[in-house]
Amino acid sequence: MGHREDLLEGAKRCLLAKGFMRTTARDIVKESGTNLASIGYHYGSKDALLAQAYVALVEGMGDAFEGDGGLDETRPGSLERFERVWSNIVGTMREPGSLWRLSMEIVVLGDRLPEVRDHLAAAQREAGRGLVPLLMGGREEDVSDDTADTLGMFYVTLMTGLIAQWTFDPKSAPDGSHLAAGLRQVMDAATGGAP
Structure with a gap:
């Protein structure tokens, strides 16, 4: 690996160990074996x-x-698929030292770090673009900008809310079955059924 890759790997380790605000340039240099000028x-x-x-x-969480490959057993776009995918996502939030706690730190700091906010805002659209085929089937490269900006952003918004709830109070945070049941109620109400 070159310095660029070494820095990225060192920065990942620092983020997971110390968070965003407590990580210094010197921490990254020490962790990566590079030098300050390289950053x-x-x-x-x-x-x-x-x-x-x-x-x-x-991106590494994809x-x-x-999950364990069980998505192939579910129809893309189905409630069963929705529940399975969100159960898998929630599973990543249950892990000790979850990456998602770091997400909340970054959300809170957004207005104080405009360069970071701008970079991550652009990445949100791509995150939505990646979630669409996971839940609906198809290929990421076929997801239109309009779909990424609507359905993709719906999924990103759901993800952000889940992260907040799991960070704040994991004991009462919903799992995939709760989310699927809620979606079922919304769909029933939207189609004239009883909530």
């Missing part, structure tokens, strides 16, 4: 590097969202 040269700033490291960590 500016390859990423522009420590915050830009940490933002990219965070996005890389989240396999966990799919």
